[in-house]
Amino acid sequence: MGKTLSEKVWQDHVVRSADGEPDLLYIDLQLAHEVTSPQAFDGLRQAGRRVRRPELTMITEDHNTPTDDIFAPVADPVSKLQLDTVRANAKEFGLPIHSLGDIDQGVVHIIGPQLGLTQPGMTIVCGDSHTATHGAFGAIAFGIGTSEVEHVFATQTLQQAKLKTMAVNVNGELPEGVTAKDVILAIIAKVGTGGGQGHIVEYRGSTIEALSMEGRMTICNMSIEWGAKAGLVAPDEKTFAYLKDRPYAPQGADWDAAVAYWKTLRTDDDATFDVEIDVDATQLAPFVTWGTNPGQGVPLSATVPAPEDFSDPVDRVAAEKALEYMGLTAGTPMKDIKVDTVFVGSCTNGRIEDLRLAASIVEGRKVADGVRMLIVPGSQRVRQQAMDEGLDKIFTEAGADWRFAGCSMCLGMNPDQLKPGERSASTSNRNFEGRQGKGGRTHLVSPAVAAATAVAGHLASPADLNA
């Protein structure tokens, strides 16, 4: 019987396999950042261990770096301590790092693909749950905890029990104005936040094939939001074209050898998945969340649901709590919901394509009175590219705030936070209670909806601006 893509990649990384034990998998690349690494380095130090393969490691600073003035000293003493610590650790253990002020610094899941470090057929881990982003290239990539980070540093392997396989088949042409973000929000609303637990998911079908690499990354990025361990897309000519001539892409004869291998990374026709889900792309619409988990979403044209709409008692209670936290009344049209803040950025939608899309919508328009719009590029390189294209001017002329790269308001670890009761439309991936600041209320949206919302002052699609 044939194999699925993820089974092929998995098999190529098994160092050791024994009954009743998880497989020991070789890890091709470990990415690290300042928040989830200090305790791992501490563990190594205490045990007198080294990093086994420093050259299979890349570190960046992103989670709590400031994005307003990166050249001023970091004001928050604890953030500063973490940054100082990660730099000292990189030095002590001989690991490559892109620090604040470096052109290749940025959100860990943005810089990997951009530098060409992320390649098909790899195993990639990071102490960060959105590591599945790299799966867009046909890699098995997933988030791990700090103990596992330490384990990979010490052994370049990870103990990992086999996972079940799932296919999400998305077919058909996306209607005008519907983006990759809407596709994944709709999938999560359909299957629920736990729907993917214990699975590696392959996103496939004509819709996925038609997406750009950026769009595929947006989809894979949110795999964890419905519980999947990892999400991946089979590499194709688009993948190879994206990688060609990136700094870390193989060159010359190596490139040919690599591409020859990458081309074998497809699910065989006679392979079977444990679970398959079908999505009709032609029926999708711009999607937004109304609640406090990414599964609580509806089409933008819909109204806020009522707890009674849910038959499962657990969902009903969750909806009640979410509505209370979000300060929303059932039956309210989503488009009547006013926002205070619009955040464009994060590893979900902080790439150049996202900024171009948002800029095309705010161009020649103004951000509504009383709304602040933050544009936070995913990396310094993206920022530079956007400035070369003049996007920064478009944003600042519209009244938006143009920032340096980092995670910023995606998780509110740096000074960019919502105040209690404030409401945002955010292109990030999590609308959890307090995620963007204590008491803050988050609506997850695509970059197109984010930009239109900034102009309208309430949740809106670009089409609404012309109405």
Added chain:
Amino acid sequence: MEKFIQHTGTALPLRRSNVDTDQIIPAVYLKRITKTGFEDGLFAAWRQDPEFILNKPERQGATILIPGPEFGTGSSREHAVWALQNYGFKVIIGSRFGDIFRNNAGKSGLLVAVVPQDVVDRLWDATEADPTLEVTVDLESKTISAGDISTGFDVDDYTQYRLLNGLDDIGVTLTHEDDIAAYEAERPSWKVTTLPLRTQD
């Protein structure tokens, strides 16, 4: 890591589903560089409410947490496990958990005991009715007993074995160093390396 064989303690029934790791410990509390001291951030947003169950006088000293389904979803932060442990929890009993959280817990010696949701419901009822009810979790036999409730729970065999013996994962893996070296010898030479640093010109 300390061995985990059996534990008896009082419980904290937490009737909430989808308690993600941002709720267990918000990001602003993640700034330490040690594995201790995270108890302050545990359930930080809810802690300010004196009615929140963790604040109830009769729940002080509880060591077994019984949350609703989809506990520990979201962010990979192992700080969620440390915060629970720093606060004093030894066991989490529930029906469904985020994968990364469950993994992290196993690595740090916090037992995640999986039972069907109807067992959770019965444990909720019993421990809400009597906050002093002692709950015993036995890892060797994979059983939970509390008053007249007696039930099995799931934990994978490998995690059970490691917890019972207090084994450190890295130590176990390093006994297979030869296998790792043999694998490395076969890796294609074109596989990516990050050193020396490269950049776009």
